[in-house]
Amino acid sequence: MNVMKTTDPRLHYLTPLKQTPFHPRTAAENRLNDWGPWAGYTTALSFGDTAMEHSAIRNTASVYDLCPMVKYRVTGPDAAAYLDRLTVRNASKLSVGGVHYTIWCDDAGKVIDDGTLFRLGPTDYRICCQERHLPWLLDSAIGYEVAIVEETEDVAALSLQGPCTYSVLKAAGFDVADLKPFRMRTFPFDGGEVMISRTGFTGDLGYELWTTPAHAIALWDHLFAAGAPWGIRPIGTHALDIARIEAGFIITNLDFIPVDQAVREDRARSPFELGLEWMVDFDKGHFTGRRALLKEKVNKSSKWALVGLDIDGNVSVEGSIIYQNGKTEVGTVTAACWSPSAKRNIALAQVRRPYHESGNLFVEVYALRELQYAKLMLPARVCERPFFAPPRRRTTPPAPF
Amino acid sequence: MIYDAVIVGAGHNGLVAACYLARAGLKVCVVEKNDWIGGAAVSRELYPGFTYSNCSYVASLFRPEIMRDLELPKFGLQILPYEGGAVFMENGDYLGMHRDHDANRREFARHSKRDAEAYDRYARDVLRHCRFIRPMLLRTAPDPSSFRPRDLSELAWLGKQMFGLSEAAMYDMIRFWTMSIGDFLDEYFEHPTVKAYQAVASIIGTALGPMSPGTAYVLLHHAMGDVDGNVGAWGFARGGMGSITKALKASLEAAGGEVRAGNGVEKILIRNGRAVGVALENGDEVHGKRVVSNMDVKRTFLRHVDEDELPGDFVKRVKAFKIRGSSGKLNIALDCAPTFTALPPNSPHMKGDMHFTDSIEKMERAYDDWKAGHYSADPFQDMMIPTMIDPTMTPPGKHFMSCFVQYAPPKIEGNDWTDADRDGFARACLDQIEKYAPGFKNSILHVEVRTPRELEKEVGLTEGNIFQGELTFDQLLFNRPVPGCAQYRSPIKDLWICGSSTHPGGGVMGAPGRNAASEILRDLRAPTKDMSEAYAVL
Amino acid sequence: MPSFDVIVIGGGTNGLAAAHRLQSSGRKVLVLESAAAAGGAALGHEFAPGFRSPGLAHVANQIDNRVMSGMDLARHGLGFVTSSVSSTALSATGDHLVLEGAAGASIKGNLSDADRKNWLALRKQLLSFAEVLAPFKQITAPRIAKGAGNEFGKLAKFGLNLRMLGKADFREFLRMILINVYDVVNDELTDKRLKGLLTFDATLGSWLGPRSPNSLILLLNRLSGEVAGQRATLALPKGGMAAVAEAMVKSAAASGVVVRTGAAVDSLLIEDDKAVGVTLANGEEVRAKLVVSAMNPKTTFLKLIGPRHLDAGFVKCIGDQKSRGAAAKLHLALKAAPDFRGADLKSRLVIAPSDDQVELAYNAVKYGEVPKRPVMEIVIPSAHETGFAPTGQHVLSAVVQFAPHKPKAGPDAARAEMLENTLAMLEEHAPGIRSLITHAELLMPYDIEARYGMVGGNWHHGELSVEQMLFLRPIAGIAQYATPIEGLWLAGAGCHPGGGISGAAGWNAAERILREVRA
Structure with a gap:
């Protein structure tokens, strides 16, 4: 008979959904026991009241557990050149201590995924994204002196978002007064380190905090102690989803299908078709998909557009079909x-x-x-994104609230 | 009494054809040589209290359209999806398979982080190929040499399917259809055991090794089925594979059809170039307006039809039809479940397919033995313990184990199998299991060993080929079984074929039987309202 | 330094053919060859003092007729010792079978009447299929796409020819096109020697065994070859295959092509995503309007261009392009004529005792091992003409299969084992031959790669297998000689229709360039 050890790596199947390093705390807070799966983890959909949680994002300080995001570390002398070839933005120009939102495409110029790129050092980057891409990242590394390591489980991360988050961090002893949007800084903490980046997914003032799993609980406790006067509260995915739609942000596999997962060929989308043409840098040299994208740009052959809609009335329109003149089918609502x-x-x-x-x-x-569907045809207008963009998101140093 | 159709062989395809014909109002009689029915989809009590699926052992390919058309669930059919699976590795570890996506990824990651993240792309690509081929299963293959409107329109349909793909996808498809599974897997994975697991479906029932071109297609043949829409999933028929044919028989009888078991066909009766019935081994004759043979194409035409009734070219092609058996089977009654040292206790991996071949190279070497006319010294086994899921087949706590084994040649170095050969074959298999589950042999209550010899003798599969003919391109689509004769008809008027020798080939799929019935009804201009078209691929 | 319109990288047969064709159309062409002489795999070398090999290839079965006449190779010195080399299926007992005439039109030796009759029928059928397929070699591979510049006229003619086979043969064509050669010969024939010879020929230069599906088409490909105006024949150029290379070099030079030898290309010059020239190993830059690479596709893309100028998926596909070579080349210096139990030394001598033996020899390479009993074809150029060996002595040239390209035992151990097993096979068929050997050279696939730049030692610069043919050659997306880099074209054996001393790929590429690029 085998001796079963709890650490036996073979027994992972007993817990197909893992708990994040913050789980002891999120579980204690989750009044409704409202959990959902996210990339192989159990994560809170709400902690008890989505409206209150959304309100915290826009009014005080909210904390969201980011651990399931997939992380890859890219290091080596060719790291910048590698990322320039991999992604559509200019990774060389990203200065050390900087972060940018980026996407990467396949040869045909169709989007594989989006994510944030952190430049931790001259030859040291981290990609943080929704889906898993190790084979693509490794194949892209042929001819480059880089090492690529999947480090999802080695990093614990929290997103701290809301108008009072600067104050909360200050109270916690982290001075981020001069930290501009898309910049990051490392602080000593609990005998280790925490890296704080002024980034987020809410379109509001906010920060993301990155540490190792060993310091996760201490970080959580420290933040909640420091944030108590501001009413800091944990939020679930439902509240975040409202905030991110307000901010006009898209999510892989919700607003577009990554090309390498698309079973149906016609689901693939180019950056132009996702409203992301602004980030494609045709002048930086060759990158994967460049020739196809240039052709698409010159020929104006994009077939789709990802747009924001403003819809009459107050009935939410998730999963709806869009018509022109009420009869020609022209699209689908991906989030609402x-x-x-x-x-x-x-x-x-x-x-x-x-x-x-x-x-x-x-x-x-x-x-x-009340068990009956009302079928509505609601007029809708294409409009600018974001739908909500408070100036405080960019002010440096931030105001106290 | 003259029936509208006499069906020869109560295998699943014969019964499916009979059911459809009976439902269309034809008077149908199925004759079967064995005392039991089912062909290779049978449940038999070969040890007291133990039900064996002693030929085919898992279900996935059986068309859901047929299950519904023939109301098989009403007649007792239940398909139980299975839960796990494992390849036991030489180094004492194993690679497990899980239904849960993340569990599967973590399991792969134990062996290769890259492969863990490569699997989704692989599964996506295979699914793309499945989606392309599934609509073809319930259609008659067009004759590309014909100018008949029907063939032309069917060719046009095929062309339309093809041109519905992008140029790149078309090339992917053509590459996939022509390459070896070994080469295909090399493009996705790095770990030998990950590759070996994926390659399993590409060699089952096939006289090819995983390094042979064309095996990627065979993978598709096993991946295009589904359990309740879950494409590629496999399951057990509750009560054994005989439950499928039992339900078919009940469905047939409810539609007014008859089954006569216990007397085989001696000869297909032909008068003035038309099939008019069959003469049975006991001398009885069963007359019908047409004869539909569920036997393989060699057996049908070379044994039960006089050669001078057939055109010489046709006979030549039938003689050259490749039907080399490649597999054998061990059916084992167990006093208790085996304990595999690699597996954690109570693991879900035993509720599915288990293998001991942890690299493509080992699999290919097993095939080299077959080419040389031997059974494999280190065989590949597709081992199942259906009773881990199905409580109906054995007394509680006891188990039925089904071991499908490759490779086993139709002849040993050109000679017929002897009992000593059979015993040596069984020993190689049992020793292999014992190596990974010490004590296993002591729990054996009974073993039925089936080499191609037994398979041919009992089930009537020529050379023991489970697919009634190999699945290489020269024997697929319009080439199956014979070019120019791939539409369930034969050179003899009113003699039809409906077995796995015809498009789309073997496995407990039912499609050949259904398609043959469709052609017969079309000739009769009879309504086919009870026959569903293939479900649309959305 | 004069300026050139076109730079051709690689002065092998394809590079020279492309260069000549482009020069003749009025462009100024420079060929850059890294070796001391142009000619590539056709070149022979002195492998022992006084003994010269006839080239990596040692018998011609397909010299493209457009190259032959377009380059007027005859006028530039290419002649043939014979254009109908017979093939002898050697028997270890001296009971040889000799196939004479195109594709074995007649057979000498002990053969049953049934096999004789069936062989002629099979031969006729295979030749008729080969005839239908032959024109494909001289067109750009079609793409299954609109606006791909397909040569519809020629494709329509192919379709028509296919239907003209008649209903029965058309059906047989569709049945057999992807079949394995083993089943075909076993369906029709019983004689082991004949089956051994045919299955050997089908798998020569491939990474397939006779039982591998898709192997018959390789035999058809071979039968569709033409040399000296004859289909499916074997010819020996005067002076060995090197004479083909020499004639091509002379012809190219006469047409005005500049051939620079000893000029290794280090990298492609790319400006504004266009190929504008090359950088040589010595740092020198040479510019031109177009660059044509007759090098291996893997070398072209991964070394000369490099992943940084290419998309990641493309690089992966080029990496996945299969290029396993399984043919070794043996050169023996013999102090006297060997005796293959009476076989005619002017014949192509094939040691492939049976179809199963060929398959068995293939088994080993699947696992990176050396076969116990390799199979081989032997040509003895010194039996035909002087100049290869000192008078009275001989050169034995053999292509030996199957040899691992990545042996598990390591390169040196595998070479030694392969040589020993090969010599043992030779000794079995020519008793005493080992005592005649004064020098032996065995080039394993990795040696061939090192010497000729053929990745994996594969003659075709990438396996010639169905999943790498036509629009899939060298890989999908670049099957029409154009590449993702504007101004860079491919013209090597890695392209349609593959390798062999033929020049077809180079000629096709040039025709395509002339059609697509305005002067």
Whole structure:
């Protein structure tokens, strides 16, 4: 008979959903026991009241457990050159201590994933993204002197978002007064380190805190102790989702299908089709997908547009089909909510070109009210994203609230 | 009494064809040589209290359209998806398979971090190929040499399917169809055991090794099935594979059809160039307006039809039809579940397929033995313990173990199998299991060993080939079984074939039987309202 | 330094053919060859004092007729000792079978009447299929796409020719196109020697065994070759295969092509994502409007260009392009004529005792091992003409299969084992031959790679297998000689229709360039 040790790596299947390093704390806070799976982890969908949690994002300070995000470390003399070839943005220009949002494409210029790129040192980067890409990252490394290591489980991360987060950090002893958006700084903490980046997924003032799993609980406790006067509270995915739609941010596999996962070929999207053309740097030299994207740009052959929609009324329009003139099917809503911050009925949508410029769009909504669906055709307008963008998100040094 | 159709062989395809014909109002009689029915989809009590799926042993390919058309669940059919699987490794570890996506990834990551993250892309690509081929299963292959409108329109349909793909996807498809699974897997994975696990489906039932071109297609043949829409998943028929044919028989009888078991066909009766019935071994004759043979193409035409009734070219092609058996089987009654030293206690891995071949190289070497006319010294086994899931087959706590074994040649160095050969073959298999589950042999209550010899003798599969003919391109689609004769018809009027020798080939799929019935009904201009078209691939 | 319109990298047969064709159209062409002489795999070398090998290839079965006449090779010195070398299936007992005429039109030796009759029928069928396929070698591989510049006229003719086979043969064509050669010969024939010879020929230069599906098409490919105006024949150029290279060099030079030898290309010059020239190993830059690489695709993309100028998926696919070579080349210096139990030394001598033996020899390389009993084809150039060996002595040239390209035992141990096993096979068929050997050279696939730059030692610069043919050659997406880098074209054996001393790939590439690029 085998002796079963709890650390036996073979027994991972007994817990197909792992707990994050913060789980002892999130579990204690999760009044409704409302959990959902995220990339192989158990994560809180809400802690008890989504509206209150969203309110914390826009009013005080919210804490979201980011651990399931997939992390890769890229190091070596060719790290910058490698990332320039991998991603569509200029990674060489990203200065040490800087972060940028980026995407990477396949040869045909279709988006594989988006993520944030952290430059930790001259030859040291971290990619933080939604999906797993090790084979692609390794294949892309052929001809480059780089090492690529998957380090998802080695990093514990929290997202601290809201107008009072600067104050909370200050109270916690982390002076980030002069830390500008998309910059990061490392602080000693608990005998180790915590790296704080002024980044987030809410479009508000906020920070992300990165440490090792060993210091995770201490970080959580320290933040909540320091943040108590501001009413700091943990938030779940539901509240974050509202905030990110307000901010106009897209999520892989919700707003677009990564090309390497698309079973149906026509689901693949280029940066132009996701409204991300602003980040494609054609002048930095060759990168994967460059030739295809240049062709798409010159030929204006993009087929789709990812747009923000403003919809009449206050009925949320998740999963709706979009029509022009009420009859031609032209697209699909990928995310939608009533925005408490913007007081508008908003959505992100994929619309077939050129209908994104055509006007006269409608969304078909089946609104369930007491076991009956009301079928609505609601007029919708393409509009600017973000839907909500408070100036405090960029102010440096930030105001206390 | 003259039936509208006499079906020869109560295997799953014969019964499927019979059911559809009966439901369309034809008077149908199925004749079967054995005392039991089912062909290679049978449940038999060969040891008291133990039910064996002693031929085919798992289900996935059986078309859901057929299950529904013929109301098989109403007649008792239940398919139970299985839960896990494992390859036992030479180094004492194992590679497990899990239904849960993340558990699967972590299991792969124990062996290769890269492979763990490569699997999704691989599964996606295979699924793409499955989606392409699934609609073809319930269609008659067109004759590319014909100018008949129907063949042309069917060719056009195929072309349309093809051109629905992007140029790059078309090339991927053509490469996939023509390459070896070994080469294909090399493009995705690095770990030998990960590759060996994926390669399993590419060699089952096949007289090829994983390094042979064309095996990637065979993988598809096993991956294009589903359990309740979960493409590529496999399951057990509750009560053994005989439950499928039992349900078919009940469905047939409910539709007014008959089954006569216990007397084989001696000769297919032909008068004036038309099939008019069959003469049985006991001298009885069963007359019908047409004869539909579920036997393989060699058996049908070379044993039960006079050669001078057939065109010479056709006979030549049938004689050259490749039907080399490659597998054997051990059916084992166990006093208790084996303990595999590699597995943690109560692991889900025993509720699925288990293997002992941890690299493509070992698999290929097993095939080299077959080429040389030997059974494999270090065989590949596809081992299942259905009773880990199905409580109906043995007394509680006891188990039925099914070991599908490759490779076993139709003849040993050109000679017929002897009992000593058979025993040596069994020993190689049992020793292999014992190595990974010490004490296993002591728990054996009974073993039934089936080499190609037994398979041919009992089930009537020529040379013991489980697919009624090899699945290489020269014997697929319009080439199956014979070019120009790939539409379930034969050179003899009113003699039809409906077994796995025809498109789309072997496995407990039912598609050949259904398609043959479709062609017969089309000729009769009879309604086929009870026959579903293939479910649309959305 | 004169300026050139086109730089051709690699002065092998394909590079020279492409250079000549482009020069003849009015472009100024420079060929850069890293070796001391142009000619690539056709070149022979002195492997022992006074003994010269006939080249990596030692018998010609397909010299593209456009190259032959377009370059007027005859006028530039290419002649043939014979254009109908017979093939002898050697028997260890002296009971040889000799195939004479195109594709064995007649057979001498003990052969049953049934086999004789069936062979002629099979031969006729295979030749008719080969005839249909032959024109494919002289077009750019079509793409399954709109606007791909496919040569529809020629494709339509192919379709028509296919239908003209008649219904029965058309069906047989579709049945057999992806079949294995083993089943075909066993369906029709019983004689082991004949089956051994045919399966050997089908798998020569490939990484497949006779039982591997898709192996018959390789035999058809061979039968569709043409040399000296004859289909499916074997010819010996006067002076060995090197004479082909020499004639091509002379012809190219006469047309105005500049051939620079000893000029190794280090990298491609890329500016603004366009190929504008090359940098030589000595640092010198040479510029031109177009660059044509007749090098191996892997070398071209991964070394000369480098991943940084290419997409990651493309680099992965080029890496995955299969290029396993399994043929070793043996050169023996013999102090006297060997005796293969009476076989005619002017014949191509094949040691492939049976189809199963060929398969068995293949088994080993699958695992990176050396076969116990290799199979081989032997040519003795010194039996035909002087100049290869001192008078009275002989050169034995043999292609020996199957040899591992990445042996588990390591390169030196594998070479030694392969040589020993090969010599043992020779001794079995020519008793006493070992005592005649004064020098032996065995080039394993990795030696061939080192010497000729053929990755994996594969003659075709990438396996010639169905999944790497036509629009999939060298890989999908670059099957029409153009590459993702504007101004860079491919013209080597890695492209359609593959290798051999033929020049077809180079000629096709040049035709494509002329069609696609305005002067």
